[in-house]
Amino acid sequence: MEKQVSPKRIKVLLSKSRMDVHDRGVRYLARCMLESGMEVILSRHGLIDEVANAALQEDVDVIGISFSVGGHVAASERLRKLMQEKGIGDKLVIVGGIIPDDDIPALKKLDIDGIFGAGSSAAEAIEFINARVNA
Amino acid sequence: MFDKKTMEQVEELKRGFDAQMKKRYGDKPFDLKTDGGLPIKPVYGPEDVQDLDFKNIAYPGQYPFTRGIYPTMYQAQPWVMQQIHGHGTPEHCRERMDYLAQLGLTGYGEMRSYNLVFDQVCKFGYDPDNPENGDMVGLVGVNMSTLDDYDRLLNGLDLTKTSVVLNQGIHSMIALAFYIVYGEEQGVPKEKLRGNTMNWLFKGWMSDLEMYPPDSAFMIMSNFIRWCSRNIPKWNTTNIVSYFAEEAGGTPVQEAAMAMAISIELTKACIAAGLEPDEFLPRFGFQIALGMDIFEHVSKIRAMRRMWATINKERFGAKDKHSMQIRCHSQTSAVSLTAQQPYVNIIRSAYGALVGVLSGVNGMTINAYDEALGIPTDESLMLAIRTHQVALYETGVPNVTDPLAGSYYVESLTEKICQEAEKYLDKIEKLGGFKKCWETGWLREELANSSYEWRRRIDRGEKVVVGLNKHRSEVHRKTQIYKVDPEVKETCIQRIKEYRATRGKEKEREQALAALKVACQGVLDNHKADFMPALIDCARARSTVQEMCDVLKSIFGWGTVY
Numbered sequence: 001m002e003k004q005v006s007p008k009r010i011k012v013l014l015s016k017s018r019m020d021v022h023d024r025g026v027r028y029l030a031r032c033m034l035e036s037g038m039e040v041i042l043s044r045h046g047l048i049d050e051v052a053n054a055a056l057q058e059d060v061d062v063i064g065i066s067f068s069v070g071g072h073v074a075a076s077e078r079l080r081k082l083m084q085e086k087g088i089g090d091k092l093v094i095v096g097g098i099i100p101d102d103d104i105p106a107l108k109k110l111d112i113d114g115i116f117g118a119g120s121s122a123a124e125a126i127e128f129i130n131a132r133v134n135a
Numbered sequence: 136m137f138d139k140k141t142m143e144q145v146e147e148l149k150r151g152f153d154a155q156m157k158k159r160y161g162d163k164p165f166d167l168k169t170d171g172g173l174p175i176k177p178v179y180g181p182e183d184v185q186d187l188d189f190k191n192i193a194y195p196g197q198y199p200f201t202r203g204i205y206p207t208m209y210q211a212q213p214w215v216m217q218q219i220h221g222h223g224t225p226e227h228c229r230e231r232m233d234y235l236a237q238l239g240l241t242g243y244g245e246m247r248s249y250n251l252v253f254d255q256v257c258k259f260g261y262d263p264d265n266p267e268n269g270d271m272v273g274l275v276g277v278n279m280s281t282l283d284d285y286d287r288l289l290n291g292l293d294l295t296k297t298s299v300v301l302n303q304g305i306h307s308m309i310a311l312a313f314y315i316v317y318g319e320e321q322g323v324p325k326e327k328l329r330g331n332t333m334n335w336l337f338k339g340w341m342s343d344l345e346m347y348p349p350d351s352a353f354m355i356m357s358n359f360i361r362w363c364s365r366n367i368p369k370w371n372t373t374n375i376v377s378y379f380a381e382e383a384g385g386t387p388v389q390e391a392a393m394a395m396a397i398s399i400e401l402t403k404a405c406i407a408a409g410l411e412p413d414e415f416l417p418r419f420g421f422q423i424a425l426g427m428d429i430f431e432h433v434s435k436i437r438a439m440r441r442m443w444a445t446i447n448k449e450r451f452g453a454k455d456k457h458s459m460q461i462r463c464h465s466q467t468s469a470v471s472l473t474a475q476q477p478y479v480n481i482i483r484s485a486y487g488a489l490v491g492v493l494s495g496v497n498g499m500t501i502n503a504y505d506e507a508l509g510i511p512t513d514e515s516l517m518l519a520i521r522t523h524q525v526a527l528y529e530t531g532v533p534n535v536t537d538p539l540a541g542s543y544y545v546e547s548l549t550e551k552i553c554q555e556a557e558k559y560l561d562k563i564e565k566l567g568g569f570k571k572c573w574e575t576g577w578l579r580e581e582l583a584n585s586s587y588e589w590r591r592r593i594d595r596g597e598k599v600v601v602g603l604n605k606h607r608s609e610v611h612r613k614t615q616i617y618k619v620d621p622e623v624k625e626t627c628i629q630r631i632k633e634y635r636a637t638r639g640k641e642k643e644r645e646q647a648l649a650a651l652k653v654a655c656q657g658v659l660d661n662h663k664a665d666f667m668p669a670l671i672d673c674a675r676a677r678s679t680v681q682e683m684c685d686v687l688k689s690i691f692g693w694g695t696v697y
Contacts, residue, residue: 018695019255019271021342024383024470027583028590044343044695046267069255069275070509070619098474098508100616118474118507119603121594 010133011039013060015051018044022068025097029064032122038129048075052082055091061133064125067097076110092132094125136185145181152178170428170598171386173551179543187550191441195495195536199444201437201549202537203495204460209533214491215498216240216523217300217464221252221277222510223623225287228277232288234513238520242298246329250300250500251288252276258304259345260684263627273623275510279303279310280627280680281634285317294323299330305339305346307332308359309683311370312670319675325367331420334359334373337397340573341383341582343697349570351659351691355666357404358658362667364415372418373401374464381424382470384586387435388552390424392559393569393578395442400569402451408662416447417457423465423496425487433539434548436463436494441553442560464498465491472507476602477614480504485522492532493539499523505614512617576697631679644676648686655690 012033016026030042041058045051048065055063063083065075072095083089094114095107107115113132116125137145165177176183191199196206205211218240220231232249242248254276256268262280263272272278279288289297301310311332315325336356339346347355356373363372377385377394385393398419405415423439426432444459453459467487472480481504491499503511503519511519527533539545563572572578592598599605650669657664666687673683 017271018344019259019268021344021379023342024586024590028587031583031587069271071270071274074270100508102616122590123594 008134009037009039010062010129011041011058011060012062012064012129013041013043013051013055013058014064014066015043015045015054016066017069017071018046020067020069022097023066025068026064026066029066029096029122029125033126036126036130038126048079049082052079052086052088055083056086056088060091062092062094062129064094064096067095067099069098072097072099073103073106073110076107076112080110080112092129094128096120096125136187136189137181142181142185145185149180149182152180169387169431169548170426171388171431173388173431173548173555175544175548179547181543183543183547187546191550191553192540192546198448198456198459199441200460201441202540204440204462204497206536208495208536209492209527210536212243213241213527213533214496214523215242215248215464216520217242217248217250217498217500218516218519219250219252219300219302219466219500220511220516221254221302222275222617222619223273223277224620224626225277225279225284227273227620227623229288231516235516235520238517239524240520245296246298247292247296248298248300248498251302253301253303253310254278256280257309257680258306260306260309260681260688262631262679262681263624264631265681270624272627274619276302278623278627279313280631281638282313282316282674282677283630283634285313289317294318294321295327295329297329301330301332304333305336305352306680306684306687307334308355308667308670309674309680312667312674312683315367315671316674326369328367329369331371331374332359332363333376335376337401337569337573338376338379339696340569340578341379342579343695345693345695347687348692348694348696349573353400353404353570354658354662355687355691356401357408357410358662358666360401360405360415360418361408361410361662362665364410364418366667368418370418371420371462372415374420374422375401376422378422378424378466380582381426381468384470384582384584384589386585387424387426387428387431388555388559389581389585391435391439391442391552391556392563394421394423394439395446395556395560396563396569396572398443399446399450399564402447406451412447412451412453413455413458416451416453417455417460420462420464423463424468425465425490425494425496425499426468427471427483427486429486429490429493430539430545430548431552432490433494434545434552436465436490436496437537437545437549438552438556439463441549442556462498463494463496464500465494465496466500467491467502469502469506471600472502472504473600473603474507476608477504477508479602480507481518481522484519485526488522488526489530489532492526492530495537505616508614509616510619512615514615574696579697634677634679638677640676644673644678644682647672647676648678648682651683651686652690655687659690 096116099117195203255271303310336352377390381390447453467484501519503515505515654664654669
């Protein structure tokens with residue numbers, strides 16, 4: 001008899017700057033992800049370096065950063081660079097929050113996999129992750 | 136409220152009305168709720184206010200101030216148009232201050248009023264060159280790190296005719312110390328300065344940001360209030376902000392109850408620091424949300440005025456009427472603004488302004504339409520100011536104080552919100568009061584649940600947000616977004632380095648910072664000392680924001696509660 005292999009539980013690290021209070025969206029997303037069966041670590045960071053370190057330590061499949069007060073392009077660039085250096089460049093990176101349309105091309109160029117700005121639903125982000133991890 | 140004969144008449148008419156409704160709709164329930172989830176009926180009548188006690192409503196300017204804190208409101212004095220702003224260097228911010236003045240922004244009487252928001256870096260107590268600041272210099276507030284920055288921001292203004300809101304968040308005591316020294320060096324004694332500090336260290340309960348721990352926070356706040364009450368009695372010390380509770384997901388009932396719970400805890404702390412209620416309560420202000428459900432929010436503000444008056448009089452024995460009057464600053468809802476079709480936000484904020492004027496608030500910030508996307512542009516800021524001005528000069532609403540008084544619906548909803556908020560407050564107190572509920576995270580969880588429900592309702596389409604989950608459109612998707620000058624960070628870093636190299640007063644500063652440490656220890660030792668005089672000495676000795684905050688953090692503790 002063939003052994004049933006259940007798909008690995010997807011592990012997501014969600015983070016937001018510890019100077020940015022606008023956490024309503026990311027907290028909602030975290031809860032929806034949990035309900036959909038994912039494992040979620042919701043954290044705060046000072047420098048984006050902390051996120052890269054945590055992602056490595058926790059061996060996550062997905063990194064999601066919420067930005068509500070700008071600085072997303074510079075932080076994304078540094079995050080991608082650090083991930084390469086740490087050998088976790090293959091992990092999925094998504095960003096969300098207030099991401100102006102004008103910045104989307106720059107983020108795509110930086111290899112940000114998913115961009116979920118204002119108006120995106122939690123379901124869209126979850127679907128996106130499910131389609132890519134364990135695919 | 137009505138005599139027997141009138142009520143007999145009412146009952147007869149009501150029977151007719153009920154029969155009519157039944158004929159038209161059968162027994163189908165309407166199942167209506169306010170945005171905050173309170174059940175309401177499609178129609179209200181005299182029977183809904185019959186049992187209300189008129190003493191709880193009274194006239195405007197009469198205890199318990201349900202209808203407003205003064206006998207007349209805008210007929211005598213328009214609300215303060217307090218547009219919150221701040222970005223970049225002090226020069227950028229000053230440019231905006233002058234622009235706002237030119238657009239007709241006014242304060243009380245002859246005063247000009249400026250509501251200044253500092254950047255995250257100074258709010259959290261860092262200097263601009265600290266690598267911990269996460270690139271936030273001047274991004275969503277003005278960077279104000281040294282005494283020189285106060286001169287850059289304020290030079291040429293007559294401080295005796297200027298009222299400033301120093302929103303350096305939990306570190307607004309630092310801003311006040313700088314402001315006092317700046318005034319002193321301009322020849323204006325501290326007693327003549329007018330304005331507000333936030334002093335909202337209780338705000339940590341609703342977030343997982345770094346903060347002073349709850350016990351220290353209440354020691355700091357009450358010690359600050361004690362010093363201000365005794366030394367600059369006209370200064371408005373504290374902003375009991377419940378706006379953030381609403382913005383983080385709280386319902387109007389939760390917002391009202393949480394504001395009262397905070398105020399009660401802080402009042403107790405001030406009494407423990409040796410003050411009488413009438414010495415400090417008149418200098419508490421509130422910042423209340425003007426949400427989208429118009430009548431619910433008007434009723435909430437009326438209920439809050441009544442609750443605060445009652446609590447301070449009955450529980451704390453306040454005698455001065457100013458201790459019972461909520462000076463109410465307010466702000467239109469930001470959480471209801473959408474990034475989609477941003478111009479629609481102009482309409483939302485105008486309705487929010489209507490809530491403010493109908494409620495008789497004393498000050499108002501009307502959010503600019505592009506605030507879901509970034510800090511306002513000159514154009515969006517102008518439209519926000521014009522929204523104030525149209526409400527004031529064209530709508531006729533300000534002519535009559537509390538014009539909704541006597542409305543069957545609004546009076547009954549005011550009573551309902553009062554009762555529900557009292558129940559909720561009771562629950563908080565049974566759980567040990569505000570500080571305990573902050574420590575345990577109970578309050579925060581309550582808000583998270585409300586916020587979750589709110590978003591769930593939107594995602595399921597049960598709650599319609601125009602442009603977000605209904606009537607979506609790509610038209611007007613593009614809006615100009617304000618971009619902060621990219622040079623700001625470099626400029627501020629360069630300036631602070633130069634400042635440290637050239638400021639002099641090394642010896643004085645070393646002594647002042649050491650004395651601050653001792654004073655802070657004294658605060659924790661049952662208020663044996665005041666920290667403000669030491670902080671002012673540090674500002675005189677040209678300390679930077681971070682140098683002072685590092686001392687506070689080392690004594691009072693610093694970190695995340697959750």
